[in-house]
Amino acid sequence: MKTIKRRDLLKMFSFIAVFGGIAGGAAYAFVKSLFPKVLYEPPKRFKVGAVYDYSDGPNFVAEHRMFVIKEGDKYHSLSSICTHLGCNVTFIKLSEPRTVTVRGKEIEEKWEFHCACHGSKFYGDGTPYTGPAPSPLPAYAMAISPDDQQLVIDKSREVDSNYRLTIQV
Amino acid sequence: MGIWNRFSQKVVRGWNPVSALHETEAIDRIFWAHWVPTDDDVTRESTSATYSFYLGTVLAVLFSILCLTGLMQMLHYVPSVDRAYWSVKDLQFIIPFGWFIRGLHRTSAYLMVIFAFLHMSRTFYTSAFKKGRKSNTNGWINWLTGILLLVLTPAMAYTGYILPWDQVGYWGATIGTNIMKSFPVIGDGMRQFVIGGTELSQDFLTRIYAVHVVVLPLLMTLFISYHFWRNKKDGGMACDDRMQQDEVARDRTSGSDKSGIDTVDTPPERPLMFMKRLLWVSLATAAFAVLLALLISFPLSAPANPVMAENPAKAPWFLLWMQELVASTTVTIGQYRINGGFVGGVVIPGLLLLSLALCPFFDNSPPEATGVWFHPSRLRQNIIFTAIALAIILLIFFTYFCRGPNWVFYWPWETWPHVH
Numbered sequence: 147m148k149t150i151k152r153r154d155l156l157k158m159f160s161f162i163a164v165f166g167g168i169a170g171g172a173a174y175a176f177v178k179s180l181f182p183k184v185l186y187e188p189p190k191r192f193k194v195g196a197v198y199d200y201s202d203g204p205n206f207v208a209e210h211r212m213f214v215i216k217e218g219d220k221y222h223s224l225s226s227i228c229t230h231l232g233c234n235v236t237f238i239k240l241s242e243p244r245t246v247t248v249r250g251k252e253i254e255e256k257w258e259f260h261c262a263c264h265g266s267k268f269y270g271d272g273t274p275y276t277g278p279a280p281s282p283l284p285a286y287a288m289a290i291s292p293d294d295q296q297l298v299i300d301k302s303r304e305v306d307s308n309y310r311l312t313i314q315v
Numbered sequence: 316m317g318i319w320n321r322f323s324q325k326v327v328r329g330w331n332p333v334s335a336l337h338e339t340e341a342i343d344r345i346f347w348a349h350w351v352p353t354d355d356d357v358t359r360e361s362t363s364a365t366y367s368f369y370l371g372t373v374l375a376v377l378f379s380i381l382c383l384t385g386l387m388q389m390l391h392y393v394p395s396v397d398r399a400y401w402s403v404k405d406l407q408f409i410i411p412f413g414w415f416i417r418g419l420h421r422t423s424a425y426l427m428v429i430f431a432f433l434h435m436s437r438t439f440y441t442s443a444f445k446k447g448r449k450s451n452t453n454g455w456i457n458w459l460t461g462i463l464l465l466v467l468t469p470a471m472a473y474t475g476y477i478l479p480w481d482q483v484g485y486w487g488a489t490i491g492t493n494i495m496k497s498f499p500v501i502g503d504g505m506r507q508f509v510i511g512g513t514e515l516s517q518d519f520l521t522r523i524y525a526v527h528v529v530v531l532p533l534l535m536t537l538f539i540s541y542h543f544w545r546n547k548k549d550g551g552m553a554c555d556d557r558m559q560q561d562e563v564a565r566d567r568t569s570g571s572d573k574s575g576i577d578t579v580d581t582p583p584e585r586p587l588m589f590m591k592r593l594l595w596v597s598l599a600t601a602a603f604a605v606l607l608a609l610l611i612s613f614p615l616s617a618p619a620n621p622v623m624a625e626n627p628a629k630a631p632w633f634l635l636w637m638q639e640l641v642a643s644t645t646v647t648i649g650q651y652r653i654n655g656g657f658v659g660g661v662v663i664p665g666l667l668l669l670s671l672a673l674c675p676f677f678d679n680s681p682p683e684a685t686g687v688w689f690h691p692s693r694l695r696q697n698i699i700f701t702a703i704a705l706a707i708i709l710l711i712f713f714t715y716f717c718r719g720p721n722w723v724f725y726w727p728w729e730t731w732p733h734v735h
Contacts, residue, residue, distance in 0.1 A: 185512045208622045231641065231656050232493035233486065233624045262626035262734070263490065264642035264655075265722030277722075278645035278655040 193296040197221070197313055200297075204237045204257055212286075212299060213237065213259075220310040223286050223299050224272045226259075230279040233263035248273045259283060271307045285309055341590070348590050361551035362589045366441070366686075369596040370434040371546075375539060376600040377427040381471075382532060384420035392478065394524035396517050399480040400618045407615060418608035424472045426604055428633045431468040432704075435461060435671075439700050442693055443553035444675040445685045454553060455675035457545045462672055464538050467531060469633055474527040476631050480520060485619030486628045488515055488523070490656075494641060497656035515621070554686030626720045626734050636710035637664060642722055667703065 194207050194214055204213040206226065211234060213224045228235050236259065243256045248269055255270035266277030273282045287303040288311040290296070324331045330344045341348055360366055391410055393402040406413035438444060444458035473491065477484040492515070496506040511518030546552075616625065630638040640659025645652060674696075684690035689697060716727040720734040 180508055180511065182511060182518070187512055187514055187516065211622065230493075230645070230654065231490045231497070233489065233628065234622060260721060262624055262721050263486070263628045264638075278642050280645050280652040280654040 190302040191298060191300045193291055193294075193298055194223075196294075196296055197290075203239070204259075206237060210299065210301075214288075214297065214299070217310075219314060220312050221288055221297065222310050223288055224259075225284045225286070225301075227283075228261040228263065228266055228279055229274070229281045229283060230261065230264055230266050230277070233261050235259040235261045235266070235268065235283065246275075273307070282307060345590075360554045362592065364592070366554055366688075367552055368433075368437060369592070370430055370437055371542070372593055372596045373600045374427060374430050374434060375543075376597045377423045377430065377604065378535060378539065380423040380601060380604055381420060381427065384416050384423065385528065385532070387416045388420060389528060394478070394520055396480060396520050396619075399478060399520060400615070403479040403481075404615060414612075415608060418611065418613055419604060420475075421613045422608040422611060423604045424475060425633070426607070427468050428472055431465050435465055436700075436704060439674070440697060441553060441686055441688050442678060442680060442684050442690065442696075443686060445553070445678060445680070445682070453545070454549060457542060457549065458675050459672060460538055460542050460545065462668065464535065464542065465671075466668065467535050467538065471527065471531045471535065472631065472633060474523050474531065477523050478520075478527060479615060480619045482616040482619060482625050483628070483631075484616075485515065485621065486624045487630055487634075488519070489624075490628075490630065490638070490641075492519075494656040494660035497654040498661060499657070502657075552686065627718055627722060629714070629718070632711060632715060635714040636707045639710050639714040639718070640664075 188210065192210060194210065194212070197216075199205075200214055200216045200221070202216050202218070204215045204224075206213055211226045213226055215222050215224060226234050226236075238258045238260050240256055240258065243254050245252055245254050246269055247253075248271060253269070253271065257270050259268040259270075259272065261267070261277065261279065264278050266274055266279035268274050268279065268283055271282075272285060274280070284304050285307050287300045287305050287309070289298045289300065290311075290313065291298050327347065328345050330341075332341060343349065388406060391402055391406045391413065393399060403417070406417055408414070410416075438458065438461065444454050473487070477488045477491075492506050492510055495509060496502040498505055507513060509519070509522065510516075511522055629635065637660055640663055641655045642659070643655065644659040644663070645655035646658060647653075678693070678696060680690065680692040680696070684692050717724055719725040719729075719731040725731060
């Protein structure tokens with residue numbers, strides 16, 4: 147059986163510890179530098195204007211790629227980013243309302259969302275019904291800003307598609 | 316002695332052969348030729364145009380053109396989301412011959428994608444990856460290196476496609492990075508790692524620029540050099556391996572030794588002929604690329620608009636087959652729906668690449684098939700390979716001609732409706 151001297155073993159371990167440590171540390175630093183600590187990106191929580199800026203139905207907020215949807219005194223928001231591969235869906239107003247069954251529940255829809263990139267189509271509540279999109283358009287929590295009563299969307303809080311913010315004006 | 320001859324002898328060759336026999340030393344003596352397989356182990360068939368079509372040489376020349384035209388463009392391009400588009404626009408319309416430099420770069424890039432595919436097909440049809448029966452050859456290593464180069468080539472073309480930061484580039488990047496995001500569990504992290512945040516912005520463009528102009532060309536240079544070196548160490552083309560085996564088989568049956576003169580195995584009388592051929596192929600390739608660059612115009616699309624994609628938003632032609640796959644392979648398994656981006660963009664191309672990589676280890680055709688075009692014993696392999704290659708080509712044509720606005724099917728002769 148091949149034996150190794152203690153001195154050689156210690157030499158080998160020292161070598162690995164010193165140079166392996168340096169190389170490993172450098173590699174860690176290189177990789178870590180690719181994940182910035184601060185992202186200079188638009189905030190996840192933002193104001194999107196006063197309630198009276200919005201008309202009934204989906205209103206596209208281009209800056210944030212969101213739809214603010216007003217139905218009477220109820221508001222909710224849907225992302226306009228297709229869940230397939232990130233293109234922008236467009237809002238299609240139906241010529242006349244129709245009844246569709248979504249997850250076993252009948253709903254009347256007046257508009258749909260269509261994606262130009264790969265043909266995904268979503269019901270008015272954001273549920274995909276044809277094309278490659280695998281999941282519904284995400285809905286986000288909304289609130290009223292206490293300082294200037296603007297609508298606020300919080301993209302860090304995804305909510306159920308039944309979520310509605312009621313605002314009595 | 317004329318000026319050219321003197322220059323040639325002193326600077327280019329450094330040595331002047333006095334006879335055809337003397338020329339056999341050319342490869343070892345001339346700096347510019349030292350990487351060419353030596354006459355000791357390369358047969359005439361190995362250098363024949365009808366065996367290899369010099370596709371590797373064509374690719375190396377195209378890569379050189381890309382490096383040169385790329386460097387010229389780097390002097391004008393500004394990798395900033397605010398200025399990238401306008402700097403490319405200036406290159407196209409303001410800089411003298413900028414349109415030509417950009418056109419030649421694009422033409423060469425597209426030709427490189429085509430020729431990489433042809434080169435791989437040639438290697439497959441001649442089962443050159445099987446080379447390795449000779450004790451000192453490792454054909455499978457060069458096959459795997461070739462597959463790496465086959466991936467690097469469209470990767471270079473794709474990253475270059477993004478740089479002008481126009482509509483097609485921006486949305487191509489959006490779709491590409493979201494394919495990464497569709498990867499289960501680690502998708503989000505991978506995308507963030509690549510784009511340096513959660514949205515396509517300056518960090519992403521800077522990274523793509525660095526990858527396109529430094530990382531990928533360096534990797535290409537490294538692997539192309541290795542590819543050449545490996546080929547030389549393996550004794551030239553795979554047909555040589557077969558010839559040596561034929562010879563061994565002949566010796567075994569006839570009991571003769573190697574003293575007889577074998578016309579096939581005679582080293583080329585004039586190895587510089589090979590160099591001259593390489594030169595001709597290089598010049599012809601460059602001329603062809605220049606001609607195409609003069610004939611084809613590559614318009615810029617509109618500046619990137621993160622709110623509205625073009626409709627239809629199509630990928631560069633060489634990725635159209637994948638775009639059709641990602642659009643039509645979303646599958647539902649029980650309560651789970653798997654994104655077509657993952658199935659068509661990762662799983663299917665990944666499996667195809669894996670199958671290619673495993674070819675040398677599972678191809679059980681006899682050694683006689685090595686280095687022979689369409690050997691009858693490989694009929695099944697060739698049919699499967701051709702079917703997959705044709706499917707990819709057909710998908711490219713289908714997606715190019717038959718997918719209209721909103722990704723709806725149209726016959727090629729139908730007019731698309733006007734949308735936004």
